[in-house]
Amino acid sequence: RELTEVVTLADHLEQAILLSSKSEEDLDKLSTSSIDVSDLCGESKISVNIQQITSRFQAIQSTCKKCEQAVSDHESYNVKYKESSDWIAENKKKAGTLSKEMTRTRQDQLSSLHDQLKVLVGQKPHGTGLINATVDIAEKVYTTTAVDGKDVIRSQVEQLQQ
Incomplete structure (x- = not known):
């Protein structure tokens, strides 16, 4: 049961990143919540995945600024x-x-x-x-x-x- 909850939560977090605006605050909140989730379930993959997604988001954001x-x-x-x-x-x-x-x-x-x-x-x-x-x-x-x-x-x- 805990594993399915963690997977569901991870899916929700991933969707939240995709739908989030360019707001750095939203990204910081997401990173914090992913750390909380990984601490609760002892799964470090979630935190690593969130860090990768955050890094990609920031790279895309940087590219958009350069394009602008x-x-x-x-x-x-x-x-x-x-x-x-x-x-x-x-x-x-x-x-x-x-x-x-x-x-x-x-x-x-x-x-x-x-x-x-x-x-x-x-x-x-x-x-x-x-x-x-x-x-x-x-x-x-x-x-x-x-x-x-x-x-x-x-x-x-x-x-x-x-």
Whole structure:
């Protein structure tokens, strides 16, 4: 009778681990109760099994945290890449517009275009900073990216740097 109770209790404990949330408190309570059960029945296998399950749970939890961080890093990269791409596209458009205006402008209007060009050139350090920040984040996400994804990121970074 005691053996069937212990087996039943072990089954309940195993199910409790599988259904438990990520709560460390729940895991600690389960470990404590498994020690109590093994002390009551003199069976050390239960305690060892609970320790193995606890260890696996913690490993899975650690992996989940790493995955969450990787997703967050990739989201940061995507935001920074879009910001950099948009900045480049906007400034290329402005430079193209200024270039066209210079070919059609009289000499007395060149001063205004010169001022606009100075403003555009003055924004270059900001753009360089955006691109450098994107490259830094890209290097960080390489470690958690599949080979195909690395090729895409590398291509995007090269495109930004041209």
